[in-house]
Amino acid sequence: MEEAALRNFKDFLLLYNKMTEMCFKRCVDNVNSRTLDGQEAECIEDCSSKFIKYNNRLMQNFVHVQTELVNKRVAEVEKQQSNLEAS
Template structure:
């Protein structure tokens, strides 16, 4: 895996983790009189985090199953567009070739210089 992909994966993980932390904190933290979590808050955080992790795993499983189909569909769309573009180019090519039966004259190219300063 290339470094850019690793960085994107880490960034995605941190976004999910931060969002999960934010959601569970807002739902479960209610008593700020104590330094530690109360038993109710601790249970709430465990349930909240567990639910979000299970949801994320389920979502990723569905994504992994659907991704090959999505890639295949995109490839087919790209191939059909390429075929349409090729047909359009073929339709234009004979008309431009028939416009002038004479080949185009091109100016001769100057010889390449071996001097790197030129």
């Protein structure tokens, strides 16, 4: 269980780092200032929000498809079991 939690945390960090790098490259024009200007801050907010919403939708679809695949596989195994028992 601890391994799964660690793997999930690593996956989260990788995703967070990808989002940060992508939004930084897309939105930050001036690296000579310690603060973001208004346009950069708004761009970062929009970029990260879109990325998070996209990732949530992707994960919802993944869970849905994965559930269907598991249910299909369970039905196949049950059918095989009943065929073996009938033989």
